[in-house]
Amino acid sequence: MIRCSRCVSDTTMAEITFNKHGICNFCELHDRFVNMHPLGPEGNKRLSTLLSKIKKEGENKTYDCIVGLSGGADSTALLHWAVQNGLKPLAVSFDNGWSTDIAVKNIRNATEILGVELHTIIADWEEMKDLQRAFLKASVSDADAPTDYAIYSILYKEAISEGVRFSLNGHSFRAEGTVPKSWSYFDGKYVKSVISETEGCFITSYDPNEIASSIEKVISWNKRTNGRKRITHLDNKIIAKKIYYLYKSILNHNN
Numbered sequence: 001m002i003r004c005s006r007c008v009s010d011t012t013m014a015e016i017t018f019n020k021h022g023i024c025n026f027c028e029l030h031d032r033f034v035n036m037h038p039l040g041p042e043g044n045k046r047l048s049t050l051l052s053k054i055k056k057e058g059e060n061k062t063y064d065c066i067v068g069l070s071g072g073a074d075s076t077a078l079l080h081w082a083v084q085n086g087l088k089p090l091a092v093s094f095d096n097g098w099s100t101d102i103a104v105k106n107i108r109n110a111t112e113i114l115g116v117e118l119h120t121i122i123a124d125w126e127e128m129k130d131l132q133r134a135f136l137k138a139s140v141s142d143a144d145a146p147t148d149y150a151i152y153s154i155l156y157k158e159a160i161s162e163g164v165r166f167s168l169n170g171h172s173f174r175a176e177g178t179v180p181k182s183w184s185y186f187d188g189k190y191v192k193s194v195i196s197e198t199e200g201c202f203i204t205s206y207d208p209n210e211i212a213s214s215i216e217k218v219i220s221w222n223k224r225t226n227g228r229k230r231i232t233h234l235d236n237k238i239i240a241k242k243i244y245y246l247y248k249s250i251l252n253h254n255n
């Protein structure tokens with residue numbers, strides 16, 4: 001077994017390679033991220049340019065950004081930072097059914113004290129269990145992937161429905177963005193391949209033939225499933241209205 005001369009990574013990681021100094025490719029990637037997105041004075045300069053851009057675009061809006069809030073330290077500190085720097089965030093939290101009382105209390109305290117509006121989306125517990133069971137049975141390394149997918153999809157949906165282009169994220173991509181792909185692969189095809197093994201659950205692309213064959217499978221499945229009862233406050237009427245105004249404002253802007 002060979003171990004990186006700088007970090008703890010070793011040849012038990014399938015995708016590891018080493019340079020002539022014995023430093024691994026993940027350490028090199030970390031350095032590349034640090035160079036591309038520097039901290040210190042240069043980082044602060046870029047941040048203040050971005051802040052002005054977010055504020056300018058959000059001038060006539062209720063919110064200028066979305067902040068995902070878990071009740072943990074990173075996202076709470078980020079929300080605090082956003083308010084301190086004069087942004088108008090909408091806080092969005094997702095409860096996959098496993099949220100602790102402390103997390104829920106932290107979210108409530110933070111948003112109340114900072115005077116930020118909060119949208120909470122609660123997962124359909126039966127559906128969430130099905131998804132997580134599928135990932136556990138598949139024995140993949142990221143058993144809680146359904147939660148990550150749900151978080152990002154909810155943040156995008158909220159941003160679209162509020163007509164906001166910026167979503168702030170409490171996450172260290174320099175440290176966390178360097179893990180091997182086999183540990184962190186993230187796209188719709190992956191979910192599909194895991195979920196499609198789940199009984200009674202069929203995910204399709206927009207291809208009419210695939211949709212038709214999935215409908216056939218659902219009919220022949222002949223058992224009741226939970227449907228999509230979740231995301232209750234984002235009902236179709238609200239979404240339709242918001243998308244309508246969003247398109248209208250884009251068209252007016254282009255004219």
Ligand SMILES: [Zn+2]
Nearest residue numbers: 004007024027
């Ligand atoms: Zn290393």
